[in-house]
Structure formats: structure tokens, C-alpha cells
Amino acid sequence: MPTSTVVDLLCSHCSHPVTDTTVTATAAGDSLCPDCAPTIAVCAECEEITHEVHRTTDATVLCAQCVSGWTQCTDCTGYTRDSRVLIDDRHARHDRSICGACADAYASCDECGHSTTETFRVEGGNDVCRVCLDDNYHECAECFTLIAYDETYCEGCSPVEHDAVHRYDYKPCPRFHGEGPLFLGLELEIKTPERRFEDAVDTAVDHLGELAYLKEDGSIRPCGFELVTHPMSHEYARTRFPWPLLRRLRLLGCYTDTDVGIHVHLSRDGFSSPAHIYRWLKFIYRNEIPVTTLARRSSTWAVFSPDARSSVIHYANGDRHANRYEAVNVRPPDTFELRIFASSLQPQQVQAALAFAAGSVEYTRSLTPADIARYRGWEWTAFTTWLRGRPEYSPLLAELEDLACAS
CATH class of the missing domain: 3.30.40 (Herpes Virus-1)
Known part of the structure; x- marks a missing residue:
């Protein structure tokens, strides 16, 4: 069986x-x-x-x-058909799903409507999540107000406008004036009374012609503009720049203070070799005290940092990875930007800034190891002695004597 x-x-x-x-x-x-x-x-x-x-x-x-078909809430772990998106700022764009009850514990983004662990107040009063902030907003060029990406300034910082004052990022094709090889570009930051802004702009435009243009700049508040020249040889700047304009602007109430400066761009093609660039940078950074005395300021926007001083050999060989707010900004591809000077509407001080830019390049052009070893060519006294035999730099020498640093 x-x-x-x-x-x-x-x-x-x-x-x-x-x-x-x-x-x-x-x-x-x-x-x-x-x-x-x-x-x-x-x-x-x-x-x-x-x-x-x-x-x-x-x-x-x-x-x-x-x-x-149900969704598990990441907060209470219960399952729900009424799931909500939670923008969790701690996890950037890795959003979480939560139920309607848990969503009540969070704020809501005024733009996308999602719940969020953190909101950011933007101009106009809306509170937005991190994702909407990153996608649509940035800080005002002047303050920390969060504004739409297609705007430059918030309503409180928006500068007085004039058709002849271009946006801060305006950059026309350069027009060269004079004979090279070295060309200088002057950036002169000027403040104006609001009631005289239009007169000051019109006066500047009338005097400058095609030599320069005016731009907005975030550091010029509450009202003013940046005067930017096209590239000029030092001789052209000394003899052809409309220097009486500075007095006319002063008479209109224009002024400068510690918030504004002078930047001088020097064409890279004006240097004879990487070794020449090295000598020039080395000379600037070795003479911080007399250079800042001449500049009439020590500024966080133009720092003589140990890192920059130790990196001049790399900068001379084309390395442009550096902080732009050094005494010499090496980041522009075609120029070096000398950022050290306080702004001024006194012709001698502005002329001295241009003369120092040009003179320091010419001084270091032919500086030899023997000059450095035997005659202390790096030292400031050697440079001022060299200046005394060259009348084209007389405004610089006069300014050095006024500041008691001509030797």
C-alpha cells in the first residue's frame, strides 16, 4: 500500500x-x-x-x-496619499516627502509653494526656499539684499541714472592713444552730490570726448561714477588728458573719500619679458611702506599679502590664479591692475599715480643683477634717485616730496 x-x-x-x-x-x-x-x-x-x-x-x-501607490512620510514614517515636497536646506536639492500633517510644522515657499526647512527673505517681502533662491536671486551689488538675477541693485541702492553712465560691466573695444609699448588705463572713482550728478556727468563727457567713458561702480555710494580711460601712453596721459576737468568737478561739489580709489591698468605687452615682470612685481612688493605712503592708503581692496609676494615668480610666468584684491591684480588676461591708490581730484596726485605706474615699469626694465647687488637696486632710494634725472616723472617726484618719502 x-x-x-x-x-x-x-x-x-x-x-x-x-x-x-x-x-x-x-x-x-x-x-x-x-x-x-x-x-x-x-x-x-x-x-x-x-x-x-x-x-x-x-x-x-x-x-x-x-x-x-502610497508615500511614506520621512518625518513621522506614516503612509499617506497626500504627500508634500519638503525642501530640506541641509540636503541642498535632495527634497524629502512628508505628509500634510507634518507639513504644517514647516514654512512654505512663496514662489514654488513647497514646504521648506529654511526660508530667505527677498526684495519685495517674499520668503523663498533654497532652490528658488539659487535659481532666481543674488545679492545686490552694494548690500546684502536678495534681488532678482536680472537686476544689479536693490531699490535702496539703485544709483541715480544718466544715459552717459554705463553699467558696471560695460567694456567697449579699446582705442589706443599714443605710442607704446606700455599703455595705461586709468580708473578714477568719483562721488557727486545727487543734485549735481547730471551736471557732473555732462561736464565729464564734454571734456573727455572719445578718450574715456563713465560707468557705474558698486563702491561709489550714494551717488557718483567711475571715469575709465581707453589705453594711453604715459606721455599722452601727461600732455593730452583734460586735467582742468578735475577742478571743474570739484567746483560742482564732486569729492573723493576712503571708499573710492584709483586703479591703473598696465598692458602686459609693455613688459619686455617674464623676467621684467618679475622685477617689477618684486619691486612693488618689496617697497610696501613707501608705496602705500605714495598711495595715501592701506586698503583691504589692495593687499600686500605674503602669499602674493611669494608668488611673483609664478605670476611673472603667466599664472593668473590669484586674489583680485591684491596690490597688483594679475587676473586680467591683457593687463596688470595696480589697485593701491586712494582716489583724488587733485591733478598732481592722479598724475603721480600714472607716473609711478609707468616709471616703475621703466625703472625695472633695465635693472640688472649688478644694479641690485652693488647699488641696492631694489631699494626705494635707488628708484627716487633714478626719477630725479627724468622730468617726465616730475609730478611723481613732487608728490613724493610733499609726502616726505622722496628718499
């Missing part, structure tokens, strides 16, 4: 035997005895007993099949 092959059915929860008449089947396919069945949850959707419990935010239970 054949052997019986009947297999006992066991409870999936306690492993006790059950029969076809006493077994309770769950939605997950488990078999439960009469004692265990009441302790297992019933799915709120299919009403079947389930061993895999998925609790909803409404305090009900779902089985593994019915929970499909």
Missing part, C-alpha cells in the same frame, strides 16, 4: 499545526492559527488579515499589496 504524503499545515506566526478548517490566510500569503489570527492587523483597504503592517497617517493599517 502506498505511503501517505499529507503535509501538516503550520501557523506562520507560532508554527503550531493548523487544519484547513482552522487556518486563516493573510493577504501576504501567510497561514495563521485561531490564536494568532486576532493579534495580526487587518488591512484597511482589502480587509484581509496581514502580517506585514504598514501604518498610515490616519492610524489605519495597509498590507504590502495595498500600500503600493
Whole structure:
């Protein structure tokens, strides 16, 4: 007679035997005895007993099949059909899903409507999440107000406008004046009374012609402009720049203070070799005290940093990876920007800035190792002695004598 092959059915929860008449089947396919069945949850959707419990935010239970299509809240871990996006600033753009109840604990972005762990107040009073902030806003060029990307200034910092004053990023094709090889570009920051702004701009434009143009600049507040020349040789600047303009601007009430400066761009093509660039940078950084005395300021916008001084050999060989706010900004591809000078509307002081830029380049052009070793060519006294025999730099020498640093 054949052997019986009947297999006992066991409870999936306690492993006790059950029969076809006493077994309770769950939605997950488990078999439960009469004692265990009441302790297992019933799915709120299919009403079947389930061993895999998925609790909803409404305090009900779902089985593994019915929970499909629901979203688990990352805060309370309950499942919900009413999921919300939470912009979690700690995780940048890795958004989280939360239920409606948990969303009430968070702020809401006024632009995208999503809940967020942190909001940022933008101009106009809206509070936005990090994603909307990064996508649509930046800081005002003058203050920390968050404004739309297509704006430059907030309403409080917006400069007085004039058709002849271009945006800060205006950069026309350069027009060269005079004979090279060295060309200088003057950037002169000027403040004006608001009531005289239009007169000052008109006066500057009338005097400058095609030699220069005017721009906005974030450092010129509450009202003013930056006068920017096209490239000039030092001789052209000395003899052809409209120097009486500075007096006319003073008479209109224009002024300078510690917030504004003079920057002089020097054409890279004006240097004879990388060695010449090295000698010039070395000379500037070795003479910080007399140079800052001549500049009439020590500024965080034109720092004589140890890193810059130790890196001049790299800068001379074309390295442009540097802080732009050094005494000499080496980042522009075609020029070096000498940033050290305080601004001025006194002709001698502006002429001295241009003369120092040009004179220091010419002085170091032919400086030899013998000059440095035997005659202390790096020292300031050697430079001022060299100046005395060259009348084209007389405004610089006069300014040095006025500042008591001509020797």
C-alpha cells in the first residue's frame, strides 16, 4: 500500500499545526492559527488579515499589496496619499516627502509653494526656499539684499541714472592713444552730490570726448561714477588728458573719500619679458611702506599679502590664479591692475599715480643683477634717485616730496 504524503499545515506566526478548517490566510500569503489570527492587523483597504503592517497617517493599517501607490512620510514614517515636497536646506536639492500633517510644522515657499526647512527673505517681502533662491536671486551689488538675477541693485541702492553712465560691466573695444609699448588705463572713482550728478556727468563727457567713458561702480555710494580711460601712453596721459576737468568737478561739489580709489591698468605687452615682470612685481612688493605712503592708503581692496609676494615668480610666468584684491591684480588676461591708490581730484596726485605706474615699469626694465647687488637696486632710494634725472616723472617726484618719502 502506498505511503501517505499529507503535509501538516503550520501557523506562520507560532508554527503550531493548523487544519484547513482552522487556518486563516493573510493577504501576504501567510497561514495563521485561531490564536494568532486576532493579534495580526487587518488591512484597511482589502480587509484581509496581514502580517506585514504598514501604518498610515490616519492610524489605519495597509498590507504590502495595498500600500503600493502610497508615500511614506520621512518625518513621522506614516503612509499617506497626500504627500508634500519638503525642501530640506541641509540636503541642498535632495527634497524629502512628508505628509500634510507634518507639513504644517514647516514654512512654505512663496514662489514654488513647497514646504521648506529654511526660508530667505527677498526684495519685495517674499520668503523663498533654497532652490528658488539659487535659481532666481543674488545679492545686490552694494548690500546684502536678495534681488532678482536680472537686476544689479536693490531699490535702496539703485544709483541715480544718466544715459552717459554705463553699467558696471560695460567694456567697449579699446582705442589706443599714443605710442607704446606700455599703455595705461586709468580708473578714477568719483562721488557727486545727487543734485549735481547730471551736471557732473555732462561736464565729464564734454571734456573727455572719445578718450574715456563713465560707468557705474558698486563702491561709489550714494551717488557718483567711475571715469575709465581707453589705453594711453604715459606721455599722452601727461600732455593730452583734460586735467582742468578735475577742478571743474570739484567746483560742482564732486569729492573723493576712503571708499573710492584709483586703479591703473598696465598692458602686459609693455613688459619686455617674464623676467621684467618679475622685477617689477618684486619691486612693488618689496617697497610696501613707501608705496602705500605714495598711495595715501592701506586698503583691504589692495593687499600686500605674503602669499602674493611669494608668488611673483609664478605670476611673472603667466599664472593668473590669484586674489583680485591684491596690490597688483594679475587676473586680467591683457593687463596688470595696480589697485593701491586712494582716489583724488587733485591733478598732481592722479598724475603721480600714472607716473609711478609707468616709471616703475621703466625703472625695472633695465635693472640688472649688478644694479641690485652693488647699488641696492631694489631699494626705494635707488628708484627716487633714478626719477630725479627724468622730468617726465616730475609730478611723481613732487608728490613724493610733499609726502616726505622722496628718499
